[in-house]
């Protein structure tokens with residue numbers, strides 16, 4: 194086969210170094226690699242046949258989409274109105290053409306009889322004005338209908354996409370290919386894929402209707418005139434030649450571009466450094482202004498005009514390509530109708546007035562044909578793309594999660610869960626996806642119900658990874674993890690995660706209110722303010738919340754930005770918030786710093802409160818295992834002491850597992866300590882046992898103890 198496909202899923206890899214298949218072009222500082230178009234591509238229609246085949250393959254998804262769109266309130270009736278107006282509008286140019294043809298007839302009669310039918314002429318003129326008016330009215334009605342239609346469809350599909358995103362697990366979500374798929378499935382130019390596909394299909398059908406109706410009217414008008422059929426053919430032929438031109442261009446294969454210019458990369462880095470608010474503190478304190486400015490100027494002058502944005506140079510490149518030999522060669526054909534008319538006028542001077550009128554009509558129509566035919570081909574391209582997007586929109590709902598769900602319900606006895614669970618690692622080994630080194634190697638340990646386990650060890654030794662495997666964010670490559678004797682891979686995922694509460698080291702704050710941030714620890718009670726306040730109290734964040742002007746309603750990171758024009762200089766706050774000027778600085782993607790400015794420790798208290806909401810606040814808690822990854826890393830010593838004391842007091846007999854750098858406070862109370870290094874458990878035992886052993890644990894304990902002497 195060897196022919197390329199235009200869009201959709203493609204097997205294999207794109208290898209820029211394969212000179213036999215890839216064309217390399219230097220565009221300023223950019224290297225553009227494009228798939229070479231095989232000769233067969235230039236045969237008109239071939240790529241469109243491929244597109245047709247692709248569209249056909251994707252049609253089942255379009256059918257599902259239509260059914261979904263139909264389920265949206267009053268969508269069918271709106272769509273019907275939209276389609277009717279679209280069809281009506283596409284017939285108006287033919288009506289216009291017919292009226293103009295009648296004008297020619299009037300001229301012809303006038304030439305022959307030296308008299309004009311004034312009434313008919315008036316009717317034609319009124320008709321032409323009416324057509325113009327109807328065009329405008331149709332356009333207005335179409336826009337008014339498309340607004341609610343698009344809004345409803347868009348809202349429906351934003352729910353669809355939310356679902357698609359929400360159901361993915363960590364390794365699947367982290368997969369770059371999946372991310373690209375999610376992106377492709379989301380919005381196209383601010384409106385949803387579904388709506389733009391429907392609109393494109395309507396436009397395509399309307400353009401086809403318009404072209405055929407106009408062509409048949411043109412034929413009717415010209416067929417009785419001398420050379421009429423020839424002229425009609427010539428004028429349409431020129432337009433049809435557009436197909437040849439656009440066939441070669443509308444379909445571009447896979448391409449990729451990169452820059453290897455160190456100067457350009459450094460220049461872009463400097464630009465980011467100077468506008469990004471996150472670097473400002475170091476930028477100012479490091480006195481970087483002078484140095485970066487002179488480096489910037491030096492780099493810019495060395496790069497000169499080559500320092501262009503890729504999109505800009507790529508656009509120019511495409512424009513130049515468009516001036517292909519073929520498009521130049523066909524230019525004279527555009528003048529053929531005029532030449533034929535001129536010859537006829539010389540041979541039959543009496544027909545000159547009719548000839549001029551017909552010529553005008555033909556030129557006008559053929560110009561509009563060119564435009565419409567171009568639109569048809571543009572449109573099929575767009576439809577193939579958007580139909581492919583519809584497929585992606587539905588495929589993302591079917592993406593298999595990499596972590597497979599189990600079937601066994603857990604726990605068997607909810608009452609027993611409160612007394613804790615047993616946890617066992619049997620020879621567990623694990624590598625993170627895409628890496629070659631073990632994050633855990635042959636890890637084995639057993640924790641009995643109600644016991645407290647502390648994992649200690651150097652940075653990167655695998656402590657957090659143990660916790661991530663217990664909640665099945667990832668599955669081990671080898672070995673087994675057992676919860677109350679069941680391999681966790683056989684348990685229902687929802688049940689497993691319900692039974693565990695985990696506080697990660699890299700906890701995040703949701704871009705929601707503090708109420709939601711704590712409440713979501715236990716979604717079933719997320720609206721229970723009493724529980725939320727209790728969790729805040731136990732987690733040590735009550736005081737912080739009370740000090741915030743909006744209390745539980747405070748957004749630490751407001752997900753919606755305010756919009757404003759140039760504001761007077763004195764405006765420092767607006768809507769009760771500091772004015773964010775980052776957008777004005779030109780980098781749209783920069784995140785504005787709208788956070789309320791809590792310290793790391795204060796943030797951690799909020800995170801602990803969320804965990805408490807889930808595990809200790811509710812008396813009907815389904816949690817039997819508590820996992821904490823460095824819960825006190827940002828806490829001051831008093832806060833840390835309080836937290837551990839509260840945890841020991843509140844956990845009841847739940848099993849608990851901590852990962853920590855600090856020895857002492859917790860390790861002395863631990864039933865089991867795992868000392869980890871290099872992805873392996875090196876020493877196990879209680880604090881006393883490990884001290885007696887005089888190993889690494891004892892050595893580090895000694896170091897930490899000495900620091901306090």
Ligand SMILES: Nc1ncnc2c1ncn2[C@@H]1O[C@H](COP(=O)(O)OP(=O)(O)OP(=O)(O)O)[C@@H](O)[C@H]1O
Nearest residue numbers: 625628632650651652653654655656657658659698
């Ligand atoms: N998402 C990830 N992708 C790839 N590698 C990872 C990922 N997370 C952790 N690692 C690697 O796995 C190893 C173990 O990491 P882990 O976070 O479990 O260590 P840790 O003992 O908790 O470290 P710390 O004390 O710094 O928290 C490290 O080498 C780390 O670089």
